[in-house]
């Protein structure tokens with residue numbers, strides 16, 4: 001006698017859906033098993049208390065009724081050259097260990113992106129565990145960080161360090177928040193921080209710090225928060241600066257000078273800074289524990305037969321990949337960027353955009369930069385056109401690279417005039433989130 005068959009799910013079909021209320025414990029267990037980091041309680045709080053996480057925006061993968069993976073997208077807002085711009089933070093992609101390498105995370109990310117687009121989102125950012133995994137969905141590295149790991153006494157001294165005193169949370173919390181908000185105004189990538197963010201993502205992670213008191217106004221004009229990992233013996237301890245915000249030149253020099261005076265105690269100070277900030281800090285090679293790989297053999301040009309000469313690279317610091325970004329909707333993203341209007345950019349160009357996820361959506365656009373803002377419509381009328389991937393367009397959009405450079409390197413094809421116009425339109429501070437804006 002034929003046995004009654006359970007309906008189609010028994011063939012291990014994967015089902016994707018939003019998470020539901022009451023499922024937080026299962027989500028937390030799956031995240032803990034996938035990451036083997038944090039603790040189950042902390043993961044439960046992540047799914048129950050996170051101020052920027054709506055369960056609707058947690059996508060779960062299920063097979064045979066078992067939750068085998070999930071991904072979240074957080075509702076966040078960042079500074080963008082003086083404006084506040086919303087974006088989705090793709091976070092906590094997790095697949096149970098026994099379900100790996102069969103495309104579950106791939107499908108979760110695609111599903112999450114499709115839902116973002118349906119909701120009308122323009123932009124997404126994430127912190128990659130591996131770049132190649134996310135590039136396949138059109139994400140590109142958009143945040144470039146200068147990492148300086150140096151002996152403190154290599155940092156430039158300043159008499160202004162006399163205006164630095166220890167940070168005390170009860171006294172300084174509101175003043176630090178003011179300094180952070182001031183620092184946001186001219187930057188791109190600084191989160192608009194909720195109370196939740198300040199408490200859970202900042203102060204609970206780092207209790208030590210220093211503040212710079214402006215000698216004129218007596219206000220806190222800058223601060224830094226740091227950790228000293230346990231295990232380092234006295235004399236070889238490391239001080240890791242997690243956040244340094246110094247909207248005035250005096251605060252910056254004073255706080256750097258403060259770090260520079262700690263050389264008798266710490267072997268290494270590490271700073272994670274926006275791109276371009278590293279080199280001016282150091283006029284001697286800075287990197288401690290410099291790996292041998294940084295030495296390179298170069299062919300001496302004038303000699304025949306060619307001779308290989310070892311060149312030290314004199315590493316001042318490292319450029320590290322930070323957040324990756326992705327434009328979800330080209331028209332919406334271009335309309336959100338505050339810089340074209342600010343710079344008074346005018347003109348019309350065409351963009352032909354390859355997108356590996358939204359393959360059915362229009363890919364040819366006519367873009368008009370006008371006084372009222374940027375108008376983008378499907379079409380291929382504009383004569384000056386650029387042909388590029390969504391990854392490259394996003395990197396140009398966030399100022400991680402320039403359209404003209406990409407054109408000269410062959411990563412973008414088309415009109416030099418269109419490339420120059422895009423660069424002029426998007427010129428502005430480079431994207432920098434830093435450590436404590438990580439999600």
Ligand SMILES: CC(C)(COP(=O)(O)OP(=O)(O)OC[C@H]1O[C@@H](n2cnc3c(N)ncnc32)[C@H](O)[C@@H]1OP(=O)(O)O)[C@@H](O)C(=O)NCCC(=O)NCCS
Nearest residue numbers: 034035093094095100101102103104105106127128129133
């Ligand atoms: C990272 C993580 C989510 C990946 O999940 P996953 O479901 O194994 O990922 P996928 O199967 O979609 O893709 C992983 C690789 O397997 C490959 N793959 C997909 N299907 C496959 C199959 N049937 N057979 C073999 N390989 C396959 C993918 O192409 C991809 O290859 P790549 O090495 O070229 O990138 C998972 O390892 C995890 O939970 N890790 C711990 C938590 C973590 O680090 N999360 C990321 C936070 S940003």
